[in-house]
Amino acid sequence: MSIFKDFLLKFRESFKGTKPVIHSVLGNVFSMRVIGNKTHGDLAEIALTEYINEFVEDYSAVHTGKEKFRAKKFEEDISVTNKLTGATFPISIKTYGVGPLQLSTNKDGSMFSHLTEIVSKSEITNSQKIKDILKNPCFFNFSKVNVLPLIYDEKNKTFKIILFDLEKAYNSVSKVTYFPPRKYGKDRETFPIYKFFTADEQYIFEVRYGGAGANALQRGMWTHTENASPFFNEILNGTYQINEPLIKLVSKILVSPREKHEKILDLLRQLNGNS
Template sequence: MKTAKEAYLDFIKRLTHLISKNPQLINTTLSNIFTIRLIGNKTHGDLAEIAISEFINQYMDDFKSLHVGKDLFRAKEYEEDIRITNKIHNIDFAISLKAYGVGPLQLSTDKHFRMFPRLKTEECPISDPKIISALFEDVAFSGFSNVNVLPLIYDEKKKRCNIMVFDFEKAKENTAKICFETGKQHQKFRFYDKLDGFICEVRYGDKKANALQRGFWTDTKKESALQHGFTSITKGWVDYSENRLLVELFAHALITTRNGHAKALENLKIDIKAPKKNVNV
């Protein structure tokens, strides 16, 4: 193992194995993460980052995880939320964690605004495999291809979640046509498979535009996008349940002293040790 990408792929393989052998661990974690939506619709995303980071530290002994944090995140050239180290090979790699409801999913903000202008230089529709391959290899897409995106997709009505990996190479291999389209809200280039199934899209938006609207997107409601762009770590949907006691715990923690936090943390560490003894790897 020599590269960060190889280390990342090895991590995904081992995380998938861990979850398959110990589903109760991820079910508990996901239930707690999405319970946070009872506090606020946007709060769970940030807390998902520290939760998954701690999950790695507690249950994957060969890896060390660090939550990058928003201040450091904004200073980074590439999008990342968690930095992971393979302790055996001493190789670092980054992960961009996305906690989104099922449906449209932003994979990259394209903060340097390179993708859309590059696609604009081509005559559409684009169906020549050589041109499509050249586009994916272009420097305009290099920033995204270097990002390891790990989406936590949730279906709030059905109380279920799917942890998926967006596979850039898989999307590239299955793209047969790129079309320019003007929708109600966005100008966009849409990527389709050979049966005209949607895979992903690049939306218009310059550097001054809202970062939450522009960039590289897909849609987790579309079967063709799931089939040609993702691999599921959880092997499909897993159920989660709300833990309202956690909300009460947060409420008390916010008006408690550091001394109270220290005592509570010790109890939490003891609680974590119990399932760790029975982890199958």
């Protein structure tokens, strides 16, 4: 069993009880959507780091941070350590609404470049060629990235934590197809995409254009939380409400001096029973 799977066992154990704290944590994170479309993603990394430190037995975590992230070879948002063995591993937190889900940014565009070289503007169904594609380092090394998606449905106020089964996904690929750019608007067009399918045309994942003209949402490996549901394992689900007091608290904290922040921290430690 991998060190990430070992961690997931303890992570799931922390959900036990009639009112698991994780529900409040995720509700707080998704409430940050009220403040901004991107705010909740960064705060999810901080929240999960603190949650692991306080509630996941035998594990500690450190928020990697954006500057450190840019210097990392592999994608990670938090670094987790098993306090019993000393083993440390990265986790990439993905906080997305239901629908398209980016599994990897693939910043160097190596996945798309490799597919362009092998598949070109066509499709491949030869099983050996597909295996060779997925054995290429740009795809094989992605298995070292531990992705933890936190998915929310803003309309219905529901959430779930799901895991993409990469091994099952890779083993299920029977066809890789090139999709050319599509025009939209007067003079705009999408970027090209390579999509991966099973033998019965079940969508699995896709690789988006990764050239110089692409932004973070137009490159890397993507999937879809609904269309690729057979390749996800759910470990938690629930509902949430917008935490209005939290939003108000954040606004008040931002216009308060550091001294008051320290007093608030002391009060929270007392309320939570922490030293």
